[in-house]
Amino acid sequence: MSARGLLVAAPRSGSGKTTITLGLQRALARRGLTVRGLKCGPDYIDPAFHAAATGAPSANLDSYAMPDGLLARIASEATQAADIVIAEGSMGLFDAVPGPEGRTGASADVAALTGWPVVLVIDVSGQAQSAAAVALGCKAYDPRIRVAGVILNKVASARHERLVRQGMERIGLPVLGALPREASLILPERHLGLVQAGETADLHARLDALAEAVSAAIDLDAVMAAAGETRLPGPVDRDALPLAAPGRRIAIARDAAFSFVYPHVEAGWRAAGAELVPFSPLRDEAPLDDCDACWLPGGYPELHAGTIAAATNFLDGLRAFAATRLVHGECGGYMVLGRSLTDADGVAHAMAGLLSVETSFARRKMNLGYRRAVLQADGPLGRAGTALTGHEFHYASIVAQGDDPPFALVTDPHGSAPAPAGSRRGLVTGSFFHAIATAAPA
Template sequence: MTTRAIMVAAPRSGGGKTTLTLALLAALERRGLRVGAVKTGPDYIDPAFHAAITGRPGLNLDSWCMSPDLLHEVMQAACQDVDVLVVESAMGLFDGLSLPDGQRGAPSDIAAFFGIPVLFVLDMSGQGQSVGPIAKGFAQWSPHVQVNGVVLNRVASARHERLGREAVQAAGLPVYGALMRQSGQTLPERHLGLVQAREHGNLAGWLADLADKAERELDLDGILAAAAPLHSGREMYNPAGLLPPPGQRIAVADDAAFSFLYGHLALFWRRAGAELAPFSPLADDPPDPSCTACWLPGGYPELHAGQLAQATKFYAGLRAFAQTRPVHGECGGFMVLGQGLEDAQGVRHGMAGLLGHTTSFAKRKLNLGYREATLVNDGVLGARGARLRGHEFHYATVLDGGADAPLASLRSGIGEELGMCGGQRGFVSGSFFHVLATVAEQAQEV
C-alpha cells in the first residue's frame, strides 16, 4: 500500500503543531492504521513523542543539513510499512535561513521537495476573523507549497469557532476541525523545549485523551482524504551525506540525562552493520568494554549533575575505555567529559576530566543555530578537513576552555565564521555541536 502523507504546520512556534500531530497519530493508530511520523529540522524531543505512539524510530528531515539523497533515504525509512505519515514542521512553515528556497532548513522546503500537502493549524487565542487572511496569505505565498486545509486551535467557544471557520472558508480553504481550549492538554516545557516523553508521568493516558479529543473535534476522514500519496524516490544503502558509524560496536549513553541521539543516525549505523549497546550513566553503568567506540549524546546532564558526580563506576569505566578507544560527546555529553559542571544554583560538580574545559548552567546564555563544522584533525567523526552539518542549542557557558586541541572550526548556516569549537585529546573528543550529516564535496541542492 502506498504511504499517504500530510504536514502539520503553523505560522509560528507554540501554535499547537505538536498537540495536533500527536492527536492525529493517536486517533489514526486507534483506527488500525499503521502510522509514522517525521519532524522537520533538528529537534530531538518531538520525535521521541512520535515514537511513543508509532513504535518506530523518531526521524528528522532537514533541507540545510541533509543532501537530497539522504532526505530520500530518511523518507524511505519513515514510510516503510506505514499507511499514513504525519510530518510535523518546526517553527513557522516558511521559517528558515536567508538562503534560496530548497536549502533554507525551512519546513516549506520539505513540503515542496516531497510534494506533501500542508494541514495548517491556527491558534485562535486573542483573535477571531483575522485567522482568515492569515490562512489565505500562507496558502498563496508559494506556488510550490500546497496548503490543503486548516485546523483551528485553542478555540474558546462555539461562537469563537464559527467566526474562525467562516473566515477561513471565505479564504477558500476547508476547515478540518477545531480543538477546543481546555486544561490538561498542554505538554510541560523546560529550557530546551518540551519535557521528554520518557519523563512524562502518564503519557499513555494523556495520548488516549488526545485521541478522544481528535475523534470528537477533528474531521479525521477529511484529513485522511487531504493526505497525498508519497513518492520518495529509490532506496539507497549508502546515501551521500550519511555520517559513518563511529565504531563496529558502539556504547551509547541512554537515559534521562543523555537522550539526544538522532534516530536516522542510529538506524543507518545499524544498517551499516554496527551494533549499539545502550548504558545508563545515571544508573552508574560504565560503557561495555567489548565496544569499539563510546558516544555520549546531548540531553540534560545539568539537571542531574549531582547524581552524575557520584557515578564512580561510570567514570572509572569511561576513563579506562578512553585509553584505547574513541569517546565522543555532543553538547551535554561534551559537558560531562570536562573537568566540572556548575549547576543552576552555582554548585560545581566534578565530571569525567577527560577534557580540560569547565562549563556552567548558572551563567546561562542561549546558543542556537545551524552550524557547519570543519574538522581540525583526524578523529572519530572523520578525517581532517571533513565538513559536517548540524546545529547548536544550549544555554551552558564555558567558564574555562582548557588547553585541549580544538575539534573543529565553525561557521553559521549562512557562512559566518564563528571560530573554533570543542576539544580533542587522544581518543577523546567533543563539542556543543550536534551532527546530523556530512557534506559532500559538490554543492548541495534540494
C-alpha cells in the same frame, strides 16, 4: 506502494502543532491504521513522542542538513511501512536560514520536496476573522506547496468558532476541525522543549486523551482525504551513511541525562554493521570493555550533575576506556567530558576531566542554529578536513575553554567567519555541535 502523507504546520511556534500532531497520530492508529510520524528539522524530542503515539519509529527530515539521498531514504522507509505519514513541522511554516531554494531548513521545503499537502494549525486566541488573513498569507506565500485545510486551536466558544469559520469560508480554505482552549491537553515542558517521552508521567494515558479530544473536534476522514501522494526528493541512496560509525561496537550512554541521538544516525550506524551497546551513567554503569568506541549523547546532564559526579564507577570506567579507545561527547556529553559542570544553583561538580573545558548552567544563554563543522583532526566522525552539517541548541555556557585544541572549525548559514569549536585530547573529542550528516562538497 508508498503511503500518502501530510505535513502539520503552523504560522508560528507555540500554535499547538505537536499536541495536534500527536492527537492525530494516536487517533488514526486507534482506528487500526499503520501511522508513521516524521519531524522537520533538528529535533530530538518530538520523534520519540511520535513513536509512542503511533507504535512505530519516527525520524527527522532536514532540508538544510541532509543531502537528497538521505532525505529520500528516510521518506521512502516511512512511506513503505505505513498507511499514512503524519509529519510535523518546526517553528513557523516558512521560517528558514539563508540557502538555495529547497535547502533552507524550512518546513515548507519538506512539503515541497515530498509533495505532501499542508494542514495548517492556527491558534485563534485573540482573533476571529483575522485568522483567515494569516491563513491566506500562508496559502499564497509559496507556490511550491498546497495548504489543504486548517485546524483551529484554542477556540473560546461556539460563537468564536463561527466567526473564524466565516473568514476561512471567504478565502476558500476548509476547516478540518476546531479544538477548544483546554490546559489539560498541554504536555509538560522544560528548557529545551517538551519533557522527554520516557520521562512524561502517564504518557499513554495523555496520548489517549489527546486522541479522544482530536477525534471529537476534528474530522479524521477529511484529514485522511487531505493527504497527498508521496514524491521522493531524489533517488534513494541506501548505501550512503549519514555519519561515519565511530566503531564496530559502540558503547552509547542512554538514560534521562543522555538521550539526544537522531534515529537516522543510529540506523545508519547499524546499517554499517555497528552494534550499539547502551549503558547508564545515572546508574553508575561504565562503557563495556569489549566496545571499541564510546558515545556520550546530548541530553540533560545539567539536571543530574550531582548524581553524575558521584558515579565513580562510570567516571573511572570512562577514563580507563578513553586511554585506549575513542570517546566522543555531543553537547551534554561534552560537558561531562570536561573538568566541571556548574548546575543551576551555582554548585560546581567535578566531571570526567578528559577534556579541559569547564561549563555552567548557572550562566544561561541560549545558543541555537545550524552549523557546518570542518574536523581539525582524524577522529570518530571522520578524517581531518571532513565537513559535517548539524546544529547547536543549548543554554549552558563555557566558563573556561582550557588549552585543548579545537574539535572543529564552525560556521553558520549567516556568513559567520570560521571559529574554533569543541575540544580534543588524545582519543577524546567533544563539542556542543550535534552532527546530522556528512556535508556535500562545498
